[in-house]
Amino acid sequence: MIPAPFDYHPASSLGEALTLLERYGDDAKVLAGGQSLLPILKLRLGRAGHLVDISRIAGLDYIKEDGGFLKIGAATREAELERSDVVRKKYPILDDTTAVIADPLVRNRATVGGNLAHGDPGNDHPATMLALGAQVVASGPKGERTIPIDKFFTGLFATALAPNEILTEIRVPTPPARSGGAYIKLERKVGDYATAGAAAQVTLSASGEVERAGIGLTNLGPTPIEAVEAEKYLKGKKPDDAAISEAAKLAAKAATPTADRRGAVDYKREMARVLTARALKLAVQRATGRA
Protein backbone atom coordinates (compact mmCIF):
# COMPACT_ATOMS: atom_id res chain seq x y z
CA MET A 1 0.00 0.00 0.00
CA ILE A 2 1.24 3.43 -0.92
CA PRO A 3 0.24 6.48 1.08
CA ALA A 4 -1.45 9.45 -0.60
CA PRO A 5 1.13 12.06 -1.64
CA PHE A 6 2.69 14.26 1.01
CA ASP A 7 5.85 16.24 1.31
CA TYR A 8 8.59 15.26 3.71
CA HIS A 9 10.61 17.75 5.72
CA PRO A 10 13.58 16.53 7.72
CA ALA A 11 14.02 19.07 10.50
CA SER A 12 17.56 19.54 11.71
CA SER A 13 16.60 21.50 14.83
CA LEU A 14 13.60 21.92 17.09
CA GLY A 15 13.30 25.53 15.92
CA GLU A 16 13.13 24.43 12.30
CA ALA A 17 10.51 21.80 13.13
CA LEU A 18 8.37 24.38 14.94
CA THR A 19 8.67 26.80 12.02
CA LEU A 20 7.50 24.07 9.64
CA LEU A 21 4.54 23.23 11.88
CA GLU A 22 3.64 26.91 12.08
CA ARG A 23 3.80 27.16 8.27
CA TYR A 24 1.71 24.09 7.46
CA GLY A 25 -0.66 24.12 10.44
CA ASP A 26 -3.28 21.39 10.47
CA ASP A 27 -1.93 19.93 7.23
CA ALA A 28 1.30 18.86 8.96
CA LYS A 29 2.01 15.82 11.09
CA VAL A 30 5.06 15.17 13.24
CA LEU A 31 6.97 12.06 12.18
CA ALA A 32 9.22 10.44 14.78
CA GLY A 33 9.35 6.62 14.64
CA GLY A 34 6.46 6.46 12.20
CA GLN A 35 5.20 3.13 13.50
CA SER A 36 1.66 4.44 13.99
CA LEU A 37 1.66 7.34 11.53
CA LEU A 38 2.92 5.47 8.46
CA PRO A 39 0.37 2.61 8.79
CA ILE A 40 -2.40 5.21 9.16
CA LEU A 41 -1.25 7.00 6.00
CA LYS A 42 -0.85 3.72 4.12
CA LEU A 43 -4.28 2.46 5.15
CA ARG A 44 -5.63 5.95 4.34
CA LEU A 45 -7.26 6.18 7.74
CA GLY A 46 -5.83 9.67 7.87
CA ARG A 47 -3.90 12.00 5.65
CA ALA A 48 -1.33 14.77 5.93
CA GLY A 49 0.07 17.12 3.33
CA HIS A 50 3.37 17.49 5.15
CA LEU A 51 5.41 15.27 7.44
CA VAL A 52 7.89 17.02 9.70
CA ASP A 53 10.53 14.45 10.63
CA ILE A 54 11.94 15.17 14.09
CA SER A 55 14.00 11.97 14.30
CA ARG A 56 17.14 13.66 12.96
CA ILE A 57 17.11 16.41 15.57
CA ALA A 58 20.05 15.93 17.92
CA GLY A 59 19.32 15.87 21.64
CA LEU A 60 15.73 14.62 21.63
CA ASP A 61 16.61 11.08 22.71
CA TYR A 62 17.88 10.58 26.24
CA ILE A 63 16.98 8.85 29.48
CA LYS A 64 18.31 10.56 32.59
CA GLU A 65 17.44 11.18 36.21
CA ASP A 66 17.49 14.86 36.96
CA GLY A 67 15.85 17.11 39.55
CA GLY A 68 13.56 14.46 41.03
CA PHE A 69 12.41 13.17 37.65
CA LEU A 70 13.26 10.49 35.16
CA LYS A 71 13.45 12.59 32.01
CA ILE A 72 12.83 10.80 28.74
CA GLY A 73 13.47 12.63 25.48
CA ALA A 74 10.38 12.29 23.33
CA ALA A 75 12.27 10.75 20.40
CA THR A 76 13.75 7.99 22.58
CA ARG A 77 13.11 4.64 20.92
CA GLU A 78 11.26 1.99 22.87
CA ALA A 79 14.25 -0.32 22.35
CA GLU A 80 16.45 2.18 24.20
CA LEU A 81 14.04 2.27 27.12
CA GLU A 82 14.10 -1.53 27.14
CA ARG A 83 17.89 -1.57 27.40
CA SER A 84 18.13 1.17 30.03
CA ASP A 85 19.65 0.06 33.35
CA VAL A 86 18.02 2.86 35.34
CA VAL A 87 14.60 1.95 33.95
CA ARG A 88 15.07 -1.75 34.71
CA LYS A 89 16.27 -1.11 38.26
CA LYS A 90 14.10 1.78 39.40
CA TYR A 91 11.07 1.94 37.11
CA PRO A 92 9.92 -1.67 36.68
CA ILE A 93 6.48 -0.50 35.54
CA LEU A 94 8.12 1.21 32.55
CA ASP A 95 10.14 -1.91 31.84
CA ASP A 96 6.92 -3.99 31.92
CA THR A 97 5.28 -1.54 29.54
CA THR A 98 7.91 -1.15 26.88
CA ALA A 99 8.40 -4.93 26.68
CA VAL A 100 4.79 -5.45 25.52
CA ILE A 101 4.56 -2.62 22.99
CA ALA A 102 4.11 -4.10 19.53
CA ASP A 103 7.13 -6.32 18.77
CA PRO A 104 10.93 -5.95 18.94
CA LEU A 105 11.23 -4.76 15.33
CA VAL A 106 8.63 -2.04 15.82
CA ARG A 107 10.29 -1.05 19.11
CA ASN A 108 13.51 -0.33 17.22
CA ARG A 109 11.70 2.56 15.50
CA ALA A 110 8.77 3.49 17.75
CA THR A 111 9.29 6.36 20.17
CA VAL A 112 8.03 6.95 23.70
CA GLY A 113 6.83 10.44 22.78
CA GLY A 114 4.93 9.14 19.79
CA ASN A 115 3.22 6.50 21.89
CA LEU A 116 1.76 9.33 24.00
CA ALA A 117 1.27 12.10 21.42
CA HIS A 118 -0.67 9.78 19.11
CA GLY A 119 -3.50 9.81 21.68
CA ASP A 120 -4.47 6.22 20.95
CA PRO A 121 -6.29 4.64 23.92
CA GLY A 122 -4.85 1.31 22.75
CA ASN A 123 -1.28 2.45 23.28
CA ASP A 124 0.46 1.22 26.41
CA HIS A 125 2.50 4.13 27.78
CA PRO A 126 -0.51 6.36 28.51
CA ALA A 127 -1.90 4.11 31.28
CA THR A 128 1.56 3.73 32.78
CA MET A 129 2.23 7.47 32.69
CA LEU A 130 -1.17 8.11 34.32
CA ALA A 131 -0.27 5.65 37.09
CA LEU A 132 3.11 7.33 37.53
CA GLY A 133 1.65 10.85 37.58
CA ALA A 134 4.00 11.93 34.80
CA GLN A 135 4.16 15.28 33.03
CA VAL A 136 4.90 16.00 29.40
CA VAL A 137 6.75 18.99 28.04
CA ALA A 138 5.26 20.63 24.97
CA SER A 139 7.51 22.95 22.96
CA GLY A 140 5.87 25.61 20.84
CA PRO A 141 6.69 28.92 19.19
CA LYS A 142 6.48 30.69 22.56
CA GLY A 143 8.65 28.21 24.43
CA GLU A 144 7.90 25.26 26.66
CA ARG A 145 4.93 24.38 28.80
CA THR A 146 4.39 21.44 31.08
CA ILE A 147 1.18 19.45 30.87
CA PRO A 148 0.19 17.02 33.65
CA ILE A 149 -0.56 13.67 32.03
CA ASP A 150 -4.08 13.58 33.48
CA LYS A 151 -4.86 16.69 31.41
CA PHE A 152 -3.16 15.43 28.26
CA PHE A 153 -5.59 12.95 26.71
CA THR A 154 -8.62 14.91 25.56
CA GLY A 155 -10.38 12.47 23.23
CA LEU A 156 -9.95 9.62 20.79
CA PHE A 157 -6.61 10.32 19.07
CA ALA A 158 -6.75 13.83 20.55
CA THR A 159 -4.38 15.44 23.03
CA ALA A 160 -3.80 18.81 24.66
CA LEU A 161 -0.99 19.51 22.17
CA ALA A 162 -1.70 22.43 19.84
CA PRO A 163 -1.01 21.86 16.11
CA ASN A 164 2.10 24.06 16.41
CA GLU A 165 3.50 22.21 19.43
CA ILE A 166 5.80 19.21 19.69
CA LEU A 167 6.00 16.88 22.66
CA THR A 168 9.70 17.02 23.57
CA GLU A 169 10.09 15.40 26.98
CA ILE A 170 8.34 13.10 29.42
CA ARG A 171 8.98 13.62 33.13
CA VAL A 172 8.31 10.76 35.48
CA PRO A 173 8.58 11.66 39.17
CA THR A 174 11.29 9.53 40.78
CA PRO A 175 9.37 7.24 43.13
CA PRO A 176 10.13 7.63 46.84
CA ALA A 177 11.21 4.68 49.01
CA ARG A 178 8.66 1.86 49.41
CA SER A 179 7.29 2.39 45.90
CA GLY A 180 6.51 -0.20 43.27
CA GLY A 181 4.64 -0.44 40.02
CA ALA A 182 3.54 -2.93 37.40
CA TYR A 183 1.86 -3.00 34.01
CA ILE A 184 -0.12 -6.01 32.91
CA LYS A 185 -1.52 -6.32 29.41
CA LEU A 186 -3.86 -8.94 28.02
CA GLU A 187 -3.18 -9.41 24.32
CA ARG A 188 -4.29 -12.00 21.80
CA LYS A 189 -0.82 -12.33 20.35
CA VAL A 190 2.52 -10.54 20.38
CA GLY A 191 2.19 -7.20 18.68
CA ASP A 192 -1.54 -6.79 19.21
CA TYR A 193 -3.14 -3.85 20.95
CA ALA A 194 -4.41 -4.66 24.42
CA THR A 195 -7.72 -6.41 24.85
CA ALA A 196 -7.35 -4.66 28.21
CA GLY A 197 -4.40 -3.40 30.21
CA ALA A 198 -3.82 -2.06 33.71
CA ALA A 199 -0.97 -0.02 35.19
CA ALA A 200 -0.55 0.41 38.93
CA GLN A 201 2.00 2.42 40.88
CA VAL A 202 1.91 2.54 44.70
CA THR A 203 3.91 4.20 47.43
CA LEU A 204 3.56 2.82 50.96
CA SER A 205 4.15 4.54 54.30
CA ALA A 206 6.64 3.15 56.83
CA SER A 207 3.75 1.42 58.57
CA GLY A 208 2.56 -0.14 55.31
CA GLU A 209 -0.47 1.94 54.34
CA VAL A 210 -0.92 3.29 50.83
CA GLU A 211 0.32 6.87 50.61
CA ARG A 212 -0.25 7.19 46.91
CA ALA A 213 -1.80 4.90 44.34
CA GLY A 214 -1.90 5.56 40.62
CA ILE A 215 -4.00 3.36 38.33
CA GLY A 216 -4.27 3.66 34.55
CA LEU A 217 -6.25 1.56 32.09
CA THR A 218 -5.44 0.74 28.45
CA ASN A 219 -7.98 0.32 25.63
CA LEU A 220 -10.95 0.39 27.94
CA GLY A 221 -12.56 3.60 26.67
CA PRO A 222 -12.16 6.36 24.07
CA THR A 223 -9.16 7.74 25.97
CA PRO A 224 -6.63 6.24 28.36
CA ILE A 225 -8.40 6.14 31.74
CA GLU A 226 -7.20 7.04 35.20
CA ALA A 227 -9.17 5.06 37.79
CA VAL A 228 -9.49 7.98 40.18
CA GLU A 229 -12.08 6.43 42.55
CA ALA A 230 -9.96 3.31 42.96
CA GLU A 231 -6.90 5.46 43.69
CA LYS A 232 -8.80 7.46 46.33
CA TYR A 233 -10.20 4.32 47.93
CA LEU A 234 -6.75 2.83 48.47
CA LYS A 235 -5.24 5.90 50.07
CA GLY A 236 -4.53 5.32 53.77
CA LYS A 237 -5.46 1.63 53.61
CA LYS A 238 -3.31 -1.45 54.03
CA PRO A 239 -3.07 -2.92 50.51
CA ASP A 240 -4.33 -6.37 51.52
CA ASP A 241 -6.34 -8.71 49.30
CA ALA A 242 -9.67 -7.22 50.38
CA ALA A 243 -8.61 -3.63 49.66
CA ILE A 244 -7.07 -4.58 46.32
CA SER A 245 -10.17 -6.49 45.36
CA GLU A 246 -12.40 -3.49 46.15
CA ALA A 247 -10.09 -1.08 44.32
CA ALA A 248 -10.13 -3.38 41.28
CA LYS A 249 -13.93 -3.30 41.26
CA LEU A 250 -13.86 0.50 41.33
CA ALA A 251 -11.35 0.55 38.47
CA ALA A 252 -13.63 -1.70 36.41
CA LYS A 253 -16.46 0.79 36.99
CA ALA A 254 -14.29 3.53 35.46
CA ALA A 255 -13.88 1.48 32.28
CA THR A 256 -16.12 2.30 29.32
CA PRO A 257 -15.07 -0.29 26.75
CA THR A 258 -16.74 -0.98 23.43
CA ALA A 259 -17.23 -4.41 21.90
CA ASP A 260 -14.94 -5.43 19.07
CA ARG A 261 -13.09 -8.49 17.82
CA ARG A 262 -11.08 -8.51 21.04
CA GLY A 263 -14.13 -9.06 23.19
CA ALA A 264 -17.53 -8.02 24.49
CA VAL A 265 -18.15 -5.10 26.80
CA ASP A 266 -18.78 -7.23 29.90
CA TYR A 267 -15.70 -9.36 29.24
CA LYS A 268 -13.47 -6.31 28.88
CA ARG A 269 -14.83 -4.72 32.05
CA GLU A 270 -14.21 -7.97 33.92
CA MET A 271 -10.66 -8.01 32.52
CA ALA A 272 -10.22 -4.44 33.78
CA ARG A 273 -11.02 -5.74 37.26
CA VAL A 274 -8.79 -8.82 37.04
CA LEU A 275 -5.82 -6.99 35.52
CA THR A 276 -6.06 -4.07 37.96
CA ALA A 277 -6.01 -6.52 40.88
CA ARG A 278 -2.98 -8.33 39.44
CA ALA A 279 -1.12 -5.10 38.69
CA LEU A 280 -1.82 -3.75 42.19
CA LYS A 281 -0.68 -6.98 43.82
CA LEU A 282 2.58 -7.01 41.89
CA ALA A 283 3.09 -3.29 42.52
CA VAL A 284 2.73 -3.84 46.28
CA GLN A 285 5.08 -6.84 46.16
CA ARG A 286 7.65 -4.71 44.40
CA ALA A 287 7.14 -1.84 46.85
CA THR A 288 7.84 -4.19 49.74
CA GLY A 289 10.79 -5.90 48.07
CA ARG A 290 8.95 -9.19 47.62
CA ALA A 291 9.12 -9.21 43.85
Next chain:
Amino acid sequence: MATHSIKVTVNGTEHTADVESRLLLVHLLRDKLQLTGTHIGCDTTHCGACTVILDGEPVKSCTVLAVQADGRQVMTVEGLEQNGALHPIQEGFTQEHGLQCGFCTPGMMMTSYALLARNPKPSELEIREAISGNLCRCTGYVNIVKSVQYAAAKGA
Protein backbone atom coordinates in the same frame (compact mmCIF):
# COMPACT_ATOMS: atom_id res chain seq x y z
CA MET B 1 5.13 17.08 -4.64
CA ALA B 2 8.83 17.50 -4.37
CA THR B 3 11.17 14.61 -4.87
CA HIS B 4 14.21 14.06 -2.73
CA SER B 5 17.64 13.06 -3.88
CA ILE B 6 18.86 10.44 -1.43
CA LYS B 7 22.02 8.46 -0.91
CA VAL B 8 21.66 5.06 0.75
CA THR B 9 24.33 2.43 1.26
CA VAL B 10 22.85 -1.00 0.68
CA ASN B 11 24.96 -4.08 1.40
CA GLY B 12 28.06 -1.93 1.22
CA THR B 13 27.26 -0.27 -2.11
CA GLU B 14 26.26 3.37 -2.20
CA HIS B 15 23.17 4.14 -4.28
CA THR B 16 21.68 7.48 -5.17
CA ALA B 17 18.03 7.83 -6.12
CA ASP B 18 15.42 10.50 -6.64
CA VAL B 19 12.43 9.45 -4.62
CA GLU B 20 8.95 10.70 -3.88
CA SER B 21 8.38 11.47 -0.20
CA ARG B 22 5.88 8.67 0.10
CA LEU B 23 8.09 5.92 -1.36
CA LEU B 24 8.56 3.17 1.20
CA LEU B 25 11.99 1.72 1.87
CA VAL B 26 10.82 -1.74 0.79
CA HIS B 27 9.79 -0.35 -2.61
CA LEU B 28 13.11 1.43 -3.03
CA LEU B 29 14.86 -1.88 -2.41
CA ARG B 30 12.62 -4.07 -4.54
CA ASP B 31 11.51 -1.81 -7.38
CA LYS B 32 14.35 0.66 -7.84
CA LEU B 33 17.37 -1.38 -6.73
CA GLN B 34 15.94 -4.72 -7.90
CA LEU B 35 16.77 -6.36 -4.58
CA THR B 36 13.72 -8.60 -4.44
CA GLY B 37 14.96 -10.82 -1.63
CA THR B 38 13.15 -8.53 0.81
CA HIS B 39 9.52 -9.64 0.73
CA ILE B 40 6.29 -7.77 1.24
CA GLY B 41 3.90 -9.82 3.33
CA CYS B 42 1.15 -8.11 5.28
CA ASP B 43 2.23 -4.56 4.37
CA THR B 44 0.75 -3.46 7.73
CA THR B 45 3.72 -3.70 10.14
CA HIS B 46 2.71 -7.11 11.48
CA CYS B 47 4.49 -9.94 9.70
CA GLY B 48 8.15 -8.93 9.46
CA ALA B 49 8.71 -10.45 5.99
CA CYS B 50 10.14 -7.08 4.91
CA THR B 51 12.68 -6.90 7.75
CA VAL B 52 15.99 -5.27 6.82
CA ILE B 53 18.77 -3.90 8.95
CA LEU B 54 18.91 -0.12 9.15
CA ASP B 55 22.01 1.25 10.86
CA GLY B 56 22.43 -2.02 12.75
CA GLU B 57 18.83 -2.44 13.89
CA PRO B 58 16.27 -4.75 12.29
CA VAL B 59 13.21 -2.79 11.13
CA LYS B 60 10.12 -3.40 9.04
CA SER B 61 10.93 -1.75 5.73
CA CYS B 62 7.24 -1.41 4.80
CA THR B 63 6.99 1.07 7.67
CA VAL B 64 10.01 3.23 6.93
CA LEU B 65 10.10 5.88 4.21
CA ALA B 66 12.92 5.55 1.71
CA VAL B 67 13.81 9.17 2.39
CA GLN B 68 14.24 8.31 6.07
CA ALA B 69 17.09 6.00 5.05
CA ASP B 70 18.96 8.91 3.43
CA GLY B 71 22.59 8.81 4.52
CA ARG B 72 22.13 5.49 6.31
CA GLN B 73 23.31 1.92 5.99
CA VAL B 74 20.88 -0.79 4.93
CA MET B 75 21.56 -4.51 4.87
CA THR B 76 19.22 -6.91 3.10
CA VAL B 77 19.20 -10.68 2.75
CA GLU B 78 21.32 -10.28 -0.41
CA GLY B 79 24.10 -9.00 1.83
CA LEU B 80 24.44 -12.22 3.83
CA GLU B 81 26.29 -14.34 1.27
CA GLN B 82 29.92 -13.36 0.79
CA ASN B 83 31.98 -14.47 -2.23
CA GLY B 84 29.68 -17.37 -2.97
CA ALA B 85 29.78 -18.72 0.58
CA LEU B 86 26.56 -18.89 2.53
CA HIS B 87 26.45 -17.01 5.79
CA PRO B 88 26.16 -19.35 8.82
CA ILE B 89 22.59 -18.11 9.28
CA GLN B 90 21.70 -19.16 5.72
CA GLU B 91 23.49 -22.46 6.29
CA GLY B 92 21.52 -22.92 9.52
CA PHE B 93 18.18 -22.42 7.78
CA THR B 94 19.10 -25.01 5.12
CA GLN B 95 20.63 -27.55 7.51
CA GLU B 96 17.88 -27.35 10.12
CA HIS B 97 14.94 -27.05 7.70
CA GLY B 98 14.18 -23.56 8.97
CA LEU B 99 11.70 -22.97 6.16
CA GLN B 100 8.93 -24.61 4.23
CA CYS B 101 7.52 -22.04 1.81
CA GLY B 102 10.35 -19.60 2.46
CA PHE B 103 8.33 -16.43 2.38
CA CYS B 104 9.20 -15.30 5.90
CA THR B 105 12.80 -16.49 5.62
CA PRO B 106 14.57 -13.29 4.50
CA GLY B 107 12.97 -11.38 7.38
CA MET B 108 13.68 -14.18 9.84
CA MET B 109 17.32 -14.25 8.79
CA MET B 110 17.79 -10.49 9.06
CA THR B 111 16.26 -10.40 12.52
CA SER B 112 18.47 -13.35 13.52
CA TYR B 113 21.53 -11.62 12.08
CA ALA B 114 20.90 -8.55 14.24
CA LEU B 115 20.20 -10.72 17.29
CA LEU B 116 23.49 -12.62 16.95
CA ALA B 117 25.42 -9.40 16.36
CA ARG B 118 24.15 -8.13 19.71
CA ASN B 119 23.98 -11.42 21.56
CA PRO B 120 26.20 -14.16 20.02
CA LYS B 121 24.95 -16.90 22.38
CA PRO B 122 21.23 -16.30 22.85
CA SER B 123 19.06 -18.64 24.89
CA GLU B 124 16.08 -20.28 23.22
CA LEU B 125 13.81 -17.76 24.96
CA GLU B 126 15.91 -14.84 23.70
CA ILE B 127 15.68 -16.20 20.15
CA ARG B 128 11.93 -16.63 20.43
CA GLU B 129 11.53 -13.10 21.80
CA ALA B 130 13.75 -11.62 19.08
CA ILE B 131 11.72 -13.21 16.26
CA SER B 132 8.35 -12.46 17.86
CA GLY B 133 7.75 -9.75 15.26
CA ASN B 134 8.38 -12.18 12.39
CA LEU B 135 5.49 -14.46 11.51
CA CYS B 136 5.87 -17.90 9.95
CA ARG B 137 2.58 -19.38 8.75
CA CYS B 138 4.06 -22.81 8.00
CA THR B 139 4.44 -23.10 11.79
CA GLY B 140 8.12 -23.68 11.49
CA TYR B 141 9.21 -21.87 14.63
CA VAL B 142 10.82 -24.95 16.19
CA ASN B 143 13.11 -25.40 13.22
CA ILE B 144 13.67 -21.66 12.86
CA VAL B 145 14.93 -21.56 16.44
CA LYS B 146 17.20 -24.53 15.68
CA SER B 147 18.50 -22.71 12.60
CA VAL B 148 19.46 -19.69 14.66
CA GLN B 149 21.10 -21.95 17.25
CA TYR B 150 23.06 -23.63 14.43
CA ALA B 151 24.33 -20.23 13.31
CA ALA B 152 25.18 -19.21 16.88
CA ALA B 153 27.18 -22.43 17.34
CA LYS B 154 29.10 -21.64 14.15
CA GLY B 155 29.94 -18.21 15.52
CA ALA B 156 27.78 -16.18 13.14
